[in-house]
Amino acid sequence: MAYTVRHISEALGAPFEGDGDILLTGVGEPLHCTSDDIALALKEEYAEGLKGGAARVALLWAGADWQSYGLQAAIFAPRPRFALAGLSKLMDPGQSYETGVHPSAIVHPTARLGANVSVGAFSYIAAHAEIGNDSIIGPQVHVGVDVRLGENAFLREGVKIGARVTIGDRFVAQPGVVIGSDGFSFVTEDISGVENARKTLGDQLNAQSDQSWIRIHSLGAVSIGDDVEIGANSCIDSGTVRPTIIGNAVKMDNLVHIGHNVIVGDGCLLCGQVGIAGSAKLGKNVVLAGQTGVNDNIFIGDNVIAGGASKIFTNVPAGRVILGYPAVKMQNHVDGYKALRRLPRLFKEVAELKKMVFKSGGSK
Numbered sequence: 001m002a003y004t005v006r007h008i009s010e011a012l013g014a015p016f017e018g019d020g021d022i023l024l025t026g027v028g029e030p031l032h033c034t035s036d037d038i039a040l041a042l043k044e045e046y047a048e049g050l051k052g053g054a055a056r057v058a059l060l061w062a063g064a065d066w067q068s069y070g071l072q073a074a075i076f077a078p079r080p081r082f083a084l085a086g087l088s089k090l091m092d093p094g095q096s097y098e099t100g101v102h103p104s105a106i107v108h109p110t111a112r113l114g115a116n117v118s119v120g121a122f123s124y125i126a127a128h129a130e131i132g133n134d135s136i137i138g139p140q141v142h143v144g145v146d147v148r149l150g151e152n153a154f155l156r157e158g159v160k161i162g163a164r165v166t167i168g169d170r171f172v173a174q175p176g177v178v179i180g181s182d183g184f185s186f187v188t189e190d191i192s193g194v195e196n197a198r199k200t201l202g203d204q205l206n207a208q209s210d211q212s213w214i215r216i217h218s219l220g221a222v223s224i225g226d227d228v229e230i231g232a233n234s235c236i237d238s239g240t241v242r243p244t245i246i247g248n249a250v251k252m253d254n255l256v257h258i259g260h261n262v263i264v265g266d267g268c269l270l271c272g273q274v275g276i277a278g279s280a281k282l283g284k285n286v287v288l289a290g291q292t293g294v295n296d297n298i299f300i301g302d303n304v305i306a307g308g309a310s311k312i313f314t315n316v317p318a319g320r321v322i323l324g325y326p327a328v329k330m331q332n333h334v335d336g337y338k339a340l341r342r343l344p345r346l347f348k349e350v351a352e353l354k355k356m357v358f359k360s361g362g363s364k
Helices: 006-013 045-054 080-091 195-201 330-359
Strands: 015-016 026-028 039-040 057-061 075-079 177-182 222-224 235-237 244-246 321-323
Touching: 006 015, 006 075, 006 080, 026 075, 026 080, 039 045, 045 057, 057 080, 075 080, 177 222, 222 235, 321 330
Parallel strands: 026 039, 039 057, 057 075, 177 235, 222 244
Antiparallel strands: 015 075
């Protein structure tokens, strides 16, 4: 795909200066661009590379002195990273999946495909499944019985969707996503050591050692709203009785795990390796940084932000910014860490004071 500077400017809603007829076919970093690429110099410190590269055009911050970098044209964005979202969408060549239903794909006679649906090689669409218009089902995808998938869905290679899952419009699933796996829910005939430990917080030296774990089957499925995107190899478990619920416009990174009965509110952002245990509830616009863990049966309020590797064991009020293990207010965690770093110096000072007291004969 090739676009002129003028076309890109109009698509991004960002002004340009210079030659608007230059044709561009790609995007690159300033130092490594070809003459047909638009260079990304979103901050002044990145722009120095333009002088050593071959780019004729760059995406710059508002007010940049573009001519000083030897460019023939420039596009200016007041919020460059937001402009990058539009530029990357415009320039994305996609996965080049074929149109129509591949001969090796299997579509059950009772399944219903909307208009302009593509089904890739070795994919399977099960009985009574419904696929919305303009959806792309990549290769080796499984869509289970009674699944409802909205319009403009994009399921990349190896996605697996279990029975009775419902998904809204404009859904994106990266390779290896699994939706509707059974919840990790087991019970013993008598009270287990785990239950006692949770109640008493004590050791379980006398716990029974011959109990078997019995599965609690997942009778619920998963319900996902509109405009949801899920990263590679992420998993969402089915609910025990009611569905696990993912709201609208939720974005998940790779390797995210959502346990059974979890509710994730609209607009949440869940980064890599986040794990949310069963029956936890997240409000709207919650952000969980990488490797954050959420305990079961707790509530996290709207607009909460958790820093990386936080471990959340208790309810969190709306708007709080937290960090740590266990997670506390971020400022409290930082203050505590600073105090911890001062301990060696404090110990040394105390030791010196003890020596002084000892040498002086002690207090009278």
